[in-house]
Amino acid sequence: xxxxxxxxxxxxxxxxxxxxxxxxxxxxxxxxxxxxxxxxxxxxxxxxxxxxxxxxxxxxxxxxxxxxxxxxxxxxxxxxxxxxxxxxxxxxxxxxxxxxxxxxxxxxxxxxxxxxxxxx
Amino acid sequence: xxxxxxxxxxxxxxxxxxxxxxxxxxxxxxxxxxxxxxxxxxxxxxxxxxxxxxxxxxxxxxxxxxxxxxxxxxxxxxxxxxxxxxxxxxxxxxxxxxxxxxxxxxxxxxxxxxxxxxxxxxxxxxxxxxxxxxxxxxxxxxxxxxxxxxxxxxxxxxxxxxxxxxxxxxxxxxxxxxxxxxxxxxxxxxxxxxxxxxxxxxxxxxxxxxxxxxxxxxxxxxxxxxxxxxxxxxxxxxxxxxxxxxxxxxxxxxxxxxxxxxxxxxxxxxxxxxxxxxxxxxxxxxxxxxxxxxxxxxxxxxxxxxxxxxxxxxxxxxxxxxxxxxxxxxxxxxxxxxxxxxxxxxxxxxxxxxxxxxxxxxxxxxxxxxxxxxxxxxxxxxxxxxxxxxxxxxxxxxxxxxxxxxxxxxxxxxxxxxxxxxxxxxxxxxxxxxxxxxxxxxxxxxxxxxxxxxxxxxxxxxxxxxxxxxxxxxxxxxxxxxxxxxxxxxxxxxxxxxxxxxxxxxxxxxxxxxxxxxxxxxxxxxxxxxxxxxxxxxxxxxxxxxxxxxxxxxxxxxxxxxxxxxxxxxxxxxxxxxxxxxxxxxxxxxxxxxxxxxxxxxxxxxxxxxxxxxxxxxxxxxxxxxxxxxxxxxxxxxxxxxxxxxxxxxxxxxxxxxxxxxxxxxxxxxxxxxxxxxxxxxxxxxxxxxxxxxxx
Amino acid sequence: xxxxxxxxxxxxxxxxxxxxxxxxxxxxxxxxxxxxxxxxxxxxxxxxxxxxxxxxxxxxxxxxxxxxxxxxxxxxxxxxxxxxxxxxxxxxxxxxxxxxxxxxxxxxxxxxxxxxxxxxxxxxxxxxxxxxxxxxxxxxxxxxxxxxxxxxxxxxxxxxx
Numbered sequence: 022x023x024x025x026x027x028x029x030x031x032x033x034x035x036x037x038x039x040x041x042x043x044x045x046x047x048x049x050x051x052x053x054x055x056x057x058x059x060x061x062x063x064x065x066x067x068x069x070x071x072x073x074x075x076x077x078x079x080x081x082x083x084x085x086x087x088x089x090x091x092x093x094x095x096x097x098x099x100x101x102x103x104x105x106x107x108x109x110x111x112x113x114x115x116x117x118x119x120x121x122x123x124x125x126x127x128x129x130x131x132x133x134x135x136x137x138x139x140x141x
Numbered sequence: 142x143x144x145x146x147x148x149x150x151x152x153x154x155x156x157x158x159x160x161x162x163x164x165x166x167x168x169x170x171x172x173x174x175x176x177x178x179x180x181x182x183x184x185x186x187x188x189x190x191x192x193x194x195x196x197x198x199x200x201x202x203x204x205x206x207x208x209x210x211x212x213x214x215x216x217x218x219x220x221x222x223x224x225x226x227x228x229x230x231x232x233x234x235x236x237x238x239x240x241x242x243x244x245x246x247x248x249x250x251x252x253x254x255x256x257x258x259x260x261x262x263x264x265x266x267x268x269x270x271x272x273x274x275x276x277x278x279x280x281x282x283x284x285x286x287x288x289x290x291x292x293x294x295x296x297x298x299x300x301x302x303x304x305x306x307x308x309x310x311x312x313x314x315x316x317x318x319x320x321x322x323x324x325x326x327x328x329x330x331x332x333x334x335x336x337x338x339x340x341x342x343x344x345x346x347x348x349x350x351x352x353x354x355x356x357x358x359x360x361x362x363x364x365x366x367x368x369x370x371x372x373x374x375x376x377x378x379x380x381x382x383x384x385x386x387x388x389x390x391x392x393x394x395x396x397x398x399x400x401x402x403x404x405x406x407x408x409x410x411x412x413x414x415x416x417x418x419x420x421x422x423x424x425x426x427x428x429x430x431x432x433x434x435x436x437x438x439x440x441x442x443x444x445x446x447x448x449x450x451x452x453x454x455x456x457x458x459x460x461x462x463x464x465x466x467x468x469x470x471x472x473x474x475x476x477x478x479x480x481x482x483x484x485x486x487x488x489x490x491x492x493x494x495x496x497x498x499x500x501x502x503x504x505x506x507x508x509x510x511x512x513x514x515x516x517x518x519x520x521x522x523x524x525x526x527x528x529x530x531x532x533x534x535x536x537x538x539x540x541x542x543x544x545x546x547x548x549x550x551x552x553x554x555x556x557x558x559x560x561x562x563x564x565x566x567x568x569x570x571x572x573x574x575x576x577x578x579x580x581x582x583x584x585x586x587x588x589x590x591x592x593x594x595x596x597x598x599x600x601x602x603x604x605x606x607x608x609x610x611x612x613x614x615x616x617x618x619x620x621x622x623x624x625x626x627x628x629x630x631x632x633x634x635x636x637x638x639x640x641x642x643x644x645x646x647x648x649x650x651x652x653x654x655x656x657x658x659x660x661x662x663x664x665x666x667x668x669x670x671x672x673x674x675x676x677x678x679x680x681x682x683x684x685x686x687x688x689x690x691x692x693x694x695x696x697x698x699x700x701x702x703x704x705x706x707x708x709x710x711x712x713x714x715x716x717x718x719x720x721x722x723x724x725x726x727x728x729x730x731x732x733x734x735x736x737x738x739x740x741x742x743x744x745x746x747x748x749x750x751x752x753x754x755x756x757x758x759x760x761x762x763x764x765x766x767x768x769x770x771x772x773x774x775x776x777x778x779x780x781x782x783x784x785x786x787x788x789x790x791x792x793x794x795x796x797x798x799x800x801x802x803x804x805x806x807x808x809x810x811x812x813x814x815x816x817x818x819x820x821x822x823x824x825x826x827x828x829x830x831x832x833x834x835x836x837x
Numbered sequence: 838x839x840x841x842x843x844x845x846x847x848x849x850x851x852x853x854x855x856x857x858x859x860x861x862x863x864x865x866x867x868x869x870x871x872x873x874x875x876x877x878x879x880x881x882x883x884x885x886x887x888x889x890x891x892x893x894x895x896x897x898x899x900x901x902x903x904x905x906x907x908x909x910x911x912x913x914x915x916x917x918x919x920x921x922x923x924x925x926x927x928x929x930x931x932x933x934x935x936x937x938x939x940x941x942x943x944x945x946x947x948x949x950x951x952x953x954x955x956x957x958x959x960x961x962x963x964x965x966x967x968x969x970x971x972x973x974x975x976x977x978x979x980x981x982x983x984x985x986x987x988x989x990x991x992x993x994x995x996x997x998x
Contacts, residue, residue, distance in 0.1 A: 033149035034193065040145070069548070075185045089309070098311040100641065104189060104751045113375065120311040121370030126192030126200070304923040454897045471869075692873075701881065747883035793934040794892065797882055803892060803899040811880040811892045811899055 023068035023140045024048040028084065029102065030076040034125075038102075039072060041129040042136065052056040055079025055094035059087050066093040069099045069140050071123070074110050081111050098139035102127075150243045152489030156183035157239065161232050165515045169222040177214040180228075183212055186194065186402065196242050202253060204261045206231050212264075213527050229516070256429045285663050294326075296382040297355040297364060302332075303375045312371050314347065320367045323612040325357020326506035374754055401543070414801065442542065445502050449689055452492075452499045453805075459485075460807035467588045507585040507594070508536035509545050514556060514583060521560050528567050528578040535585040540592050541687045547664055548594070548684070551657040555596045555680050556581065558654075563678055573675065587727075589665075592686060597679040603630050603672040612638065632668045634658045634769055661770050662690065662818055664824065665708065672796035691787050691814065693804070696763065698743050699751045704785055704804060704814040711764040711771070713779060716757050728828035729757075731773055733764060741824040742775040746799065753777045767817035769770075773823070774781075774815075799823045851954075853947045853973070855938040855980055856923065859911040863940070864947060864973065864980045869925050871935060873943055876920035886929070888940060895924065902937035903988060909968070914941065925985050936988065947975050 025047050029035035039049040050067065051061040052058035054076045062070070070088060074081035081101050088094040103110050111122055123135050167173060184207040191199035234256040241248040251638060299321070303314055321327050332350035337343075355364070364379050365372075422502035443734040466485050469478065510535045520528040538547075564570075566580035570575055582597040605626060612618045613630045624632075632638055636655040661668045666684035685691070685708065693704035719732045723739075729740040740762065744752035754760030754777045762773035785804035790797055790813075801816035849923060853864035879891030879902050888907035906913055922937040950963045957969040970984035 030182075031146045031149075031188050031190055033154050036185070037193065049637045052332060073189075075182045077179070077182065096308065096311050102189070104185070104192075115310065115370075116374050120312055125189040126194075128193075138320065139311075450897055457897070750882070788897075788899045790892070790899060792932075793898060793936060794882075794889075797885060799883065803880075805894045805897065805899075809894055810878075811894050813880065813882065813892075 022046055022048050024050060025136070025140075026050045026052060026058060026061060026067045026070045026074070028052045028055065028070065028072035028073075030054050030073065030080070034073065034102070037043065037129070038132065041132055044129075045133050047136070047140075055084035055087070058084055062091055062094060067097065067099065069098045069136065070094075071136075073102045074114070081091075082087065082110070082117050085114060085119045086117040100135065100139065114117055146194060146243075149194050150239065153187050153190060153239055154236070156187050156394070157232055157236050159183045160514060161229065161516055164225050164229050164232065164518050167220055169225060171220065172475055173220075174214070177210065177220070181207065181210040181214050186275075191242075196238075196443060197249070198253070199238050199242060200239060202231075202235060202384070204237070205257055205264070209260060209264055215833050224263050226365070227263050231256055232258055255532065266525070282470055291651070293358070293384040294381040295358050296358070296381045296385050297353075297357075297361075298378075298382055299353040299355060299361070299364065300351075300378040301353060301368070301375060302350040305343075305346040305348070307347040307371060307374045308345055310371070310374060313373065313404070314349065314351070317367055318351065318353070319369065321353060321355055323363070324359050324367075325355055328354035328356070336777065359575075360448055366372070375389045400613075411607045441501070441826040443502075445499075448499050449503070453689075453788075455492050456496060456786060457805050457809065459488050461809060463489065464807055496690075500689060503542050503687065503689070504539035505542050505545050506537045506591075507545070508533075509538050510549050510552060511536050511583055513549070513553075517553065518560065521557065524559060526566060529564060530578050530580050532582045533581060534582060537588060538585040538592065540585075540684065541689070543688045544664055544684055546604050546748045547660060548682075551682075552583070552594070552596070554657050555656075556583070558599045559596060559600065559678075562600040563602070565601055567659050569601075571632065573601075577656055587686075588683075594682040594684070595679055596676065596682075602674040602676060602678050603633070603670070605674070608632055620656060626672075627670075630672055631769055633670070639812065645741065660766060665691065665706065667708070689787060690784050692782065693785045693814065694763070695812070696774075696776040697753075697778045698776050699749045699753065699781050700746075701747075701749050702780065702806070702810075702812045704812050704819065705763060705765070705774070706801075706814065709765045709767055709780060709817040711766055712772075713761055713763045716762045716773075718758060721757060736771065738764065738771050738773050739821075739828075740773045740775055741820065744775075744829065746820065746824050765817050765820060770818070770821055774820070783811075783815070849951045851949055852979065853949065853982065855944040855947050855975065856921070856957050857944055858905055858909070860913075862944060862975070862978050862980045863905075864982045865923065865925060866982075866987055867946060868874070868929075869985045871924040871926050874922050874924065874937075875918065876916050876922055876939065893922075893937060895935060895937075898934045898935060900924065900937055902939060904939045906941075906989065908938075908941070925988075927986055927988070929986075938988070944974075946965055947973070947980065949975075951975050955990045957981070 025042050027035055027042065028051075030053050035053070035106055037052055039051050040108070042049045042103065050061055056078045058072065059079065060068070070084075072081040072084055076084075079087075085099050085101070087125055088097070088099060099118065101110070101114045101119050101122040102125055103114070103122045104123045104125050112117075114122065120139060122133075123132060154285060160183045163176050163183075166176055167180075182414050188200050188203040188207055191197075191203060209218070209224065209228065213220055213224070214643060218224070234253055238253065240246065251351070263717055301314070305480055306313065318327070318329060330352040331350075332352060336348045361379060361381070368375070371377075372373050429510045463485050464603075466478075466481050469481065477812050512535065515531060518529055518531045559581055564581065565573065565575075568575040570579060580597075580599045582595070584593075584595045584597065587591055609618070609624070609629050609632075612629070612635070613620065615637055616637060617632060618624065619634050626641055633654045634657075636653070638653060638655065641672075661684070663681055664684055665688065666682055669681045669683075670678065671681065672678040691704070692707040694707055694710055696703050696705055714733070720733070722730045722732065722737060730737045731740055732738075740757070743749065744755075754775075757775060760777050761779060762775055763779070764771065764773050785806075788804055788811075790800060790803050797813075799816055799820040800813045801819070803811050803816045805815060806812050852867040854867050854870050854879065855862050855864045855996055857863075859959075877893065879893045880893045882889060882901070888904050890902045890904050892901050897976075904916075905911075920943065921940055921943050923940060923943065924937050927934045927936055953973050955972045957971050968984055968987050969981050971982045973980050973982060
């Protein structure tokens, strides 16, 4: 089963993401900020990373930049959770190496549809 | 989704507290990156969550706050006092909205709209130099040229030329083609021209281009959605194929020339020209890990209470076994008895540790209570025209959750009092040779098995003469009484002392210090006052560490056993006949040093049959204090001191005057715990002259 | 979510635990009975009505014990090893409480259909009619059904003093 790393400092958002993905059969690892996520990523590869952008300690853009430097993550799909108003964030994310984004607010079906696109 | 609502609300309220705290900490005129970032992040999370969980009104409201905060953190908008005040009020409104959403209550639409308008006004006031975050790119479909003028679209000709770095974003061109194929029949032509000679081939670069014919009358945005993530990483042309011609139509006028390779061209090949996002140049400061330090889980308090009850049971069972073990002493052989004793000792130790640890779960840092004061002091001092520095000390001191819940209102009252009556206006302070800014300290610490909370100020101190005058006027004391300063200060805790004169906009509200003391007493605590004229005053509150356990003194009267809270006991004395006095209308009293204290005979007040001691000399007097009054409680004997687990009488029965609760003793029987102030009231009523007429 | 409220096809059956008190038979809804235990001394509570015997430790909960003879103003009897305490569940507005009631002896479980229940007649001053919700006959015996929820709330006048 593909493993997904879900990164969000908001417990409710992260749990919602994790719950939805687990319900669809994915294995989910949760991290509460970029630092935690990066530590996890250094230890193992995953099939997909979904990260919030605004987080304490290390934001999502920096996380994406750092992840792309890890050999295991050069071609791993990295998705950002962004709000509709952050066009510049999307751009920064892309520059950092993000695969794409999921616009908040989203519902579980939209999340799963997007995940299915990038995980084969 | 509903299962995440509770978590969402909890973290949103935390976020609101964080925003409030952060806003209060902002220094107008300066730019505190980390602080504003943290506030922004909290707003951002609330917005994202409320949108996701379907609370649109909250999301909309927060969105405006977020926009303002975003401009502030980018330095595009100065941090003004006005903006901070508006944001603080918006936090209040948001909190109300959140509460209404959580509890299914009503919101005040007018108030919300007014507050939102106020935010909007601030936003529009000082125009931000750079385009606002609000440059929400319109959905692609909206910008589509009016198709009405065009002949019917039967398909699309798409030229897709990835930039070499595309694979490094983990976007697989093949996936995009598959998605396109999902829309309808797709004709794919691959262009290999860019493929380098074998030696120069970089496996991580994209060399292929595609010429695609989609034979499906789909909308343009459906195609653009597929390329949404990669529009910056490729050259893309999307051209409609019309019914009339089988050849692809020319790109609409707005479109540029056919795609040409080049990394900087961008994606402006389609009819839709998206406004290029302006990357912000400032590096955002990263917030320190202020709140991520310790990890925690949320546990339903009912589960913890069940656990505490079970541990309480264990304690009882353990002491029952202990008693049983003693009974076996004659029966068992010494070696086995020894092992039994060892086992019991071990069990006792384990049980005590387990109990202590389980109790710990209920403990929360007092910062939960203290955190509301920066805002309160900020608002009040502004209102009163006073300058105040609030110092919060010992915020990490842990206290029982129930204390956290119940100590808040008394503390608010005391802080209001301090601000209103204690601290002087700046001019008065300067005249008195003090710094203009007064200091208000809230301090919490552990001391001798108690939690102590102090509220100290460096104001004018209590006004001895005014208190005395008021107490005389209220008939609380008489002229001839010779009272010490301390006794006079204590008068403010008397019921009926708080008067209309004292009811100001700030500390009034009809709640007096007597209610504060009552609340503290109900928590099993004590309140004291210290004052130094011209130098300041301090209120000192002592509370038990936990409300689930009590240090008790077991007393015996007749066949009955009662528990007296150790905290109420001053001393126990054997009384001599020459100490006893009979005061008309006051019943029996005894003289202890300089004081005449009433004697309460427990067997009389509680109707206990067959007390062993009927004459005062035969028993013991336990000198007690409760709510500032003292008395001597007459009992047969003192048995022992022990920690008892407090059980409610009200859970299955009702409140009983003079009893604060019950506990279960080692032999499994129930013993009642005395409520000292209640007992004193009960006894006082018995000695009062009977009313002349009975009211039915 | 589903709001189907099936039309009652059968007369609903109800079960009562019957017990003896001063020569008469009373019943309580069996669903309210938590347990039945022998009498053991309780801890007296000061200054409460005399029918409240005291409190006992029921697996860690402090539970009041009511003397039904005193509650219904029937002649007193010494409590002994044959005396029985029925622990009942009382449904309040928000909370559920447990109370124990002291009775002479437990008789039986009585099955009856709801139609057989009769309203309580006027007992006059003899017993507190408030506590009797109805009557049902068990052969020749008339069983007085006790309204458990009222027992604690509507206490008779304070007999303590």
